[in-house]
Amino acid sequence: MADMETRRERITNLVTVTLVTVLIWIWAAGETREEITSFTDLRFSGQTRDSVRISPEELPSVSFLIRGPRREVDAIAARFRDAVEIPIGTLGVPSTPGEHEIDLVTLGQSFIDANEIPVTVLAADPQTVRISIESLQRRRIPVVVELPDGVQTTDAVDVAPGEVELLLPASLADLPGLSVTARVADADVADLPSGRRHELEVSLVLPDRLTGQSDAIRMTPRKARVGLDLVSTDASIVVPSIPVQVSGPPADLDRHVVTIDPASVFLRDVTLRGPKAAIDDIAGGRANVIAFIHLTSDDLANRLEETRISMWRLPAGVEVSSIGEKPDTSPTISITIEDRPRQP
Structure with missing residues (x-):
C-alpha cells in the first residue's frame, strides 16, 4: 500500500513539474x-x-x-x-x-x-505626413431655373425647393451672389406636348465659381422639381460635318475656278436648333444642310483670298447655334480664285 501511495505521489509530482515547466515556457515565449x-x-x-x-x-x-x-x-x-x-x-x-x-x-x-x-x-x-484641416459651414442659397434655348413657357416657372443647403469650407461660405441651377436639358422637354403643365425632376448644378471645389461641398437636396407650362419646344442636334459651297453670279463663276481651302471644305460639329420635326428630318437624313460663301463679281475680279459664311440652306425654323466650341456662325473661309481655262 505504501509503495502505491509513493508511486502516486511521484506521478503527481511529475505531472505538476511538467505543467509548471510548460507554463513557464509559454510565459517565457510570450515575453520574448x-x-x-x-x-x-x-x-x-x-x-x-x-x-x-x-x-x-x-x-x-x-x-x-x-x-x-x-x-x-x-x-x-x-x-x-x-x-x-x-x-x-x-x-x-x-x-x-x-x-x-x-x-x-x-x-x-x-x-x-x-x-x-x-x-x-x-x-x-x-515617417511623416501633411494634413489639411478646413472648418465647414452651412449656408442656404437660392435655386434658379435654366431652360434650353428655344423653350417657350407661359406664366412663371416654379421650382421646389426654392433653396438648398450647402456644407462647404469656411473660406467659400461668404462668397456673394451664390445660387445653384436647376438645369433643364433638351432631352427633358424634347417629347413633352405643348399647351400643358409639366413637372420635371432635374439635377442641381453648382455655380461655376464652386465647380473646382465640388469634392469639398455637399449639397442637400441634389435635385429639384421644375413646373412649367410649355408653349413650344425646340430641339437641337450636333451635325459632325456640313459642306461649304460657293454661290455667286453664274456668268462670273463660269469664268473663274474657286477653290476652298481643304481645311475649310467642311464645317465641323455644327449645332443646329429648331422645331423638333425639322431636327428629326436632319438626323434622319431627310433634310440636307449646306453652308455657302457668296462671291460678288468684284470679289471674283479682285481675287479675294478670304470671305465669310454668309448663307445657309436649312429647314424652316432651324438656326445655327454654334460651330465647334465657338458661337460664331459666320466663320472665315480661305479661298483661291483663278481664271477658268478656256475650252478649245
Missing part, C-alpha cells in the same frame, strides 16, 4: 521580445459630424516597425488589421484649421500607449 512590421490604414475624422474637412482623410497601408513581447506584438498586429480611427485633437493630432505635419512614429506610439499595450514603435513608413 520580437520586432515585426505591421500595416494598417489610418483614418482622420472630426470630433463632431460635418465640422471639418480633412485632406487626406485616409492614409492606406501605413507600415509600423514595432518591438515588444511576442504576445503584445501579436495583439497590436491583430488590432492593426482594422483601420485605426483618429479623431483630430487626440493622440497629438492638432484640431485647428490649417496645414499640419504629423509624425507617424509619435502618432503610432500614442495610439499604442492609449491602448495600454507595452510595445515600442521604432519606425513608420511614411
Whole structure:
C-alpha cells in the first residue's frame, strides 16, 4: 500500500513539474521580445459630424516597425488589421484649421500607449505626413431655373425647393451672389406636348465659381422639381460635318475656278436648333444642310483670298447655334480664285 501511495505521489509530482515547466515556457515565449512590421490604414475624422474637412482623410497601408513581447506584438498586429480611427485633437493630432505635419512614429506610439499595450514603435513608413484641416459651414442659397434655348413657357416657372443647403469650407461660405441651377436639358422637354403643365425632376448644378471645389461641398437636396407650362419646344442636334459651297453670279463663276481651302471644305460639329420635326428630318437624313460663301463679281475680279459664311440652306425654323466650341456662325473661309481655262 505504501509503495502505491509513493508511486502516486511521484506521478503527481511529475505531472505538476511538467505543467509548471510548460507554463513557464509559454510565459517565457510570450515575453520574448520580437520586432515585426505591421500595416494598417489610418483614418482622420472630426470630433463632431460635418465640422471639418480633412485632406487626406485616409492614409492606406501605413507600415509600423514595432518591438515588444511576442504576445503584445501579436495583439497590436491583430488590432492593426482594422483601420485605426483618429479623431483630430487626440493622440497629438492638432484640431485647428490649417496645414499640419504629423509624425507617424509619435502618432503610432500614442495610439499604442492609449491602448495600454507595452510595445515600442521604432519606425513608420511614411515617417511623416501633411494634413489639411478646413472648418465647414452651412449656408442656404437660392435655386434658379435654366431652360434650353428655344423653350417657350407661359406664366412663371416654379421650382421646389426654392433653396438648398450647402456644407462647404469656411473660406467659400461668404462668397456673394451664390445660387445653384436647376438645369433643364433638351432631352427633358424634347417629347413633352405643348399647351400643358409639366413637372420635371432635374439635377442641381453648382455655380461655376464652386465647380473646382465640388469634392469639398455637399449639397442637400441634389435635385429639384421644375413646373412649367410649355408653349413650344425646340430641339437641337450636333451635325459632325456640313459642306461649304460657293454661290455667286453664274456668268462670273463660269469664268473663274474657286477653290476652298481643304481645311475649310467642311464645317465641323455644327449645332443646329429648331422645331423638333425639322431636327428629326436632319438626323434622319431627310433634310440636307449646306453652308455657302457668296462671291460678288468684284470679289471674283479682285481675287479675294478670304470671305465669310454668309448663307445657309436649312429647314424652316432651324438656326445655327454654334460651330465647334465657338458661337460664331459666320466663320472665315480661305479661298483661291483663278481664271477658268478656256475650252478649245
